[in-house]
Amino acid sequence: MEQSPKDTWKRLLDQARTRLPEPTLRTWLEPAEAVSLEGGKLVLATPDQFAAEWNESKHAKLLSEISAVALGTPLEVSFRVQEERSRRPQMDFFVAPPSPTLGAPAGGPPPWTMPLNERYTFGTFVIGKSNELAAAAAYAVAEAPGKTYNPLFIYGATGLGKTHLMQAIAHAVIGRSPGIRAAYIGAEQFINEVIEGIQAKTMPDFRRRYRTELDLLLVDDVHFLERKEMTQEEFFHTFNALHQADRQIVVTSDRAPNEIPGLEARLVSRFESGMVADIGQPDLEHRTAILRKKAEQDHLELTIPDDVLQFIAEHVRSSVRELEGCIIKLLLFASLKHREITIDLAREALSDKIKAGGEEGGSGNGRRGAPSIDRVQEVVARRWGVTPEGLRSKARTKRLTVPRQVAMYLARDLLGMQLVEIGQAFGGRDHSTVIHSLDKVGRQMARDHSFRDRVVQARTELSA
Numbered sequence: 001m002e003q004s005p006k007d008t009w010k011r012l013l014d015q016a017r018t019r020l021p022e023p024t025l026r027t028w029l030e031p032a033e034a035v036s037l038e039g040g041k042l043v044l045a046t047p048d049q050f051a052a053e054w055n056e057s058k059h060a061k062l063l064s065e066i067s068a069v070a071l072g073t074p075l076e077v078s079f080r081v082q083e084e085r086s087r088r089p090q091m092d093f094f095v096a097p098p099s100p101t102l103g104a105p106a107g108g109p110p111p112w113t114m115p116l117n118e119r120y121t122f123g124t125f126v127i128g129k130s131n132e133l134a135a136a137a138a139y140a141v142a143e144a145p146g147k148t149y150n151p152l153f154i155y156g157a158t159g160l161g162k163t164h165l166m167q168a169i170a171h172a173v174i175g176r177s178p179g180i181r182a183a184y185i186g187a188e189q190f191i192n193e194v195i196e197g198i199q200a201k202t203m204p205d206f207r208r209r210y211r212t213e214l215d216l217l218l219v220d221d222v223h224f225l226e227r228k229e230m231t232q233e234e235f236f237h238t239f240n241a242l243h244q245a246d247r248q249i250v251v252t253s254d255r256a257p258n259e260i261p262g263l264e265a266r267l268v269s270r271f272e273s274g275m276v277a278d279i280g281q282p283d284l285e286h287r288t289a290i291l292r293k294k295a296e297q298d299h300l301e302l303t304i305p306d307d308v309l310q311f312i313a314e315h316v317r318s319s320v321r322e323l324e325g326c327i328i329k330l331l332l333f334a335s336l337k338h339r340e341i342t343i344d345l346a347r348e349a350l351s352d353k354i355k356a357g358g359e360e361g362g363s364g365n366g367r368r369g370a371p372s373i374d375r376v377q378e379v380v381a382r383r384w385g386v387t388p389e390g391l392r393s394k395a396r397t398k399r400l401t402v403p404r405q406v407a408m409y410l411a412r413d414l415l416g417m418q419l420v421e422i423g424q425a426f427g428g429r430d431h432s433t434v435i436h437s438l439d440k441v442g443r444q445m446a447r448d449h450s451f452r453d454r455v456v457q458a459r460t461e462l463s464a
Helices: 005-016 022-029 049-058 060-071 132-143 162-176 187-200 203-211 229-244 265-272 284-297 306-315 320-337 343-349 351-357 373-384 388-392 398-415 419-425 431-447 449-463
Strands: 033-038 041-046 076-081 152-156 182-186 216-220 248-253 275-279
Touching (some): 005 022, 005 033, 005 060, 022 049, 022 132, 049 132, 060 076, 132 248, 132 275, 152 431, 162 248, 187 216, 203 229, 229 248, 284 306, 284 320, 306 320, 306 343, 320 343, 343 351, 373 388, 373 398, 398 431, 398 449, 431 449
Parallel strands (some): 041 076, 152 248, 216 248
16 A cells, blocks of 8 residues: 555654654654655655755755665655745745734733844845854744753854844744744844843833843844943842743854853853854855855846856955945946946955955965964964964963963964954964953953063064
8 A cells, every 4th residue: 555645754753753852853854845756756744944054955865765674665855945935935924023912812912122134034045054054053043942951052253144043033933923022132232122121220121121021132242241230139130031931042242152251150051051053254256155155145147147156255254344345336336337247347346355355366374465374373382381283282281371372363463364263373263262362352452561572572573
């Protein structure tokens, strides 16, 4: 007797449980529905394009491999968006819900929150090696807020997509449950509200708003809480109230929780109790995909040739935000000059960006005439009485940590290296460690004159 697509998918899912963790099954595979089984191919429908692309790249091959064991015959497995949803415009999922009718529960973003950017959805987020963990965690949170990863802490350098992912969660959750009470704010707004609440004696209202009237709290740039003792106290109790009620909390920062100076240990512990996911610098293929997505999104496929997008991806390495800025600048430059967009025009329009990232065909690790990273490590190691190999090692003794941080500081200052490049040059450390090192050296130089003189002397030798 021939099995139905639904029965076939159920048997395949049962077999997949022996190979995949339960959270992966619940988040990615169980929501999929079997829609057809023909010619040795099982087609599965997912709730949205993001899930379809993720399952196709991460799970389709595995499911095809285990089908022979589960079903006695091999099957090709593929994913697509549910037909009813694919016919609707992408943004239709994320428009603000209609005003609630009398007697219906009020929901949606409260009036005091920051507005969401309608472009920041999962459908417009480009996944690469540098952000796939954060993207998967964000999607899992959007599918089951307060259940899977709570809190979700996303960190990375400026302009890499943290805010995009955070707002994508809000769009998806509100789109699925219009009655949900969600608030998206920046840490600075939270700080200001605490200050105003204390001055105006309205803290009970503040606490009620944040601790009892929200289902989803998203806080951007939580590193701004550093050294704000009163605000950290309020945030700690707000966090506890929401977490104990299974309300979802999502925060972003430019560094990992334990790398934020002046952040209380109890808050670090709370942040680390959920999922901590970092976003790194995109590689060349990822940067190219981001630019193509941007061109497609703004209907620029015929305006900006592929070879120009590739040229920009090769020469601008710092952030997603800067890549998008290059597109805007290039379009404006072409309009002002009344010229078609070519590689030559891009080289002219983006000359400052290209020089900052290295000359065409160069390594991109420094400016012309600057010393090499090996030279920086050699000079600092000699002046601090250690070896260059020690600076590149995984050892974290104080004898090596201080000169390693100084060398990172000088690599940034003299060579203009990107954070990820510096991290790779010092034993494969992540960008948050580099940020912490730069910050620590800067602070130490400001308060310790002898230390500052020592760093300046090393810099002078390297600049000679």
